[in-house]
Amino acid sequence: MSNRARMSPVRTGFVHLALAAYTLIALFPVFLTVINSFKDRNAIFRSPLQVPLPSTFSLIGYKTVLGQADFLNYFQNSFVVTIASIVLVLLFGAMAAFALSEYRFRGNALMGLYMAIGIMIPIRLGTVAILQGMVETGLVNTLTALILVYTAQGIPLAIFILSEFMRGVSDDLKNAGRIDGLSEYAIFFRLVLPLVRPAMATVAVFTMIPIWNDLWFPLILAPSEATKTVTLGSQIFIGQFVTNWNAVLAALSLAILPILVLYVIFARQLIPASRQER
């Protein structure tokens, strides 16, 4: 690294300028929403770009949103669906990835290919028949329907990523386990799973974002009041409260929060430590 040609300070300055400019574009709308959610109604309209001052500060929007008991219920539904789906995707995906990467058996390649189709073909195209099936099994308007769909949606990518990583787990370790009399199940759960934890975090992030944010399946499979997710709930809330900007901005700010927290938890695992951070 030391013999690297040094960047001139002017060039570095331009790089920072460009990145900062785009960062501003990326953050500005979010910033605008959050600051205005803390202001009273007049201030939102009169000076949208001003940060809340003591004279304009107001929590009325948050009170309206949280006063609606439903909204907490929506959050709960989203958490249940997202977490249950991630757990199932990781468990089922890792088990299948282990079978495909560890054992040689007839049909292995075919099975891998079959599972890989789902990476490219979106599950939405089967919605017509999925809804029909859910109606027949009485699962419409249950969170189970959403969890099943999201699990099926997440499994192909999970298998793909995890089997890549599992091929890297040392054979000596697994064989040592076998000599010690561990069953194949124990080898998987006790030896292999802990070693692929960083890959599991990556899969968790990629699975989590589309599930939390999905509007299509909640709208079609579970639109009832009791099963609304926060994404669908806030979409409808916006429709009802379209003139109550305080409440809408507060609802949006609240909806940003959980996904941001989850992202920050997993973010460190997303990309291997870069050159600069090494």
Added chain:
Amino acid sequence: MSDADMTELDDIPIKRPVRWHIAVFLAPAFIVYSAIMVLPLIETLRLSFYNLVDGVPTFVGLSNYRVLFGDLRWSHDFWNALRNNLIFFAIHMCVQNPIGIALAALLSTPKLRFVAFYRTAIFLPTLLSFVIVGFIWKLILSPIWGVAPWLMSLVGMKSLFAPWLGQSGPALVAVSLISNWQYIGIPMMLIYAALLSIPEEVIEAAECDGITGWSQFWKIKLPLILPAIGIISILTFVGNFNAFDLVYTIQGALAGPDMSTDILGTFLYRTFFGFQLQLGDRSMGATIATVMFLIILAGVSFYLFAIQRRMRRYQF
């Protein structure tokens, strides 16, 4: 030992216990994936050949397709949605991906500070739900709130402002650009990871030969990240051709104004699920889903067989 004995020995199958654990490991993923994803997809394709005749589902051959492409009302909506979808895709390829690559290239500048901050900030919109993104931008672009006109007045272009989302021409471009804003983090992250995986030695060798800066990016790094660019292109394609949520949250199921932002996803939703006065039509929904399936399949096959095969991969 005679020859006969030898063959006899070979013929005896090696007794191997059935490895049940393989089946146990594979079963849950296989069952869920097949039952919820693959079978419904096949069933949807099958349904596109059926329709209700006197209230009874009957095999009608290709007549649903004849309606979709032949009936003036249907075919007008279909071609409109397909054309809009192609424009939507083209804008993603021309705006989102080049900017994403440029940002990744800037981020991978050696010894740059605050990289983690820039990366997280630029990725943030990708985390947000369509409901949030759609509504925030509707507010910003709203002439009533006046944030966009005010921002444009800062650069002296206030006269150019128009309520874009409400005009049938610019609405599609505006929605596409909002989608670009939201998803730029994905090409950025993938290309950034690809740039970081280029070995130091290659870069150092280039520097010894006096290739630095811009020419280094074009001549050394870009050829090395071409496979990653191929991947983001096909991801964009698949994502765009089943997009629905953003148009739905910004313009509603009718994809207004005057269907100018209607894409295949919203067209499928309206047809299959119905809206306002129109009743949902399962058979036509399945037909549209099948056409979308074929479009996506064609794109993915083109990528796998025509592009990915020819792409040169460098092993280090």
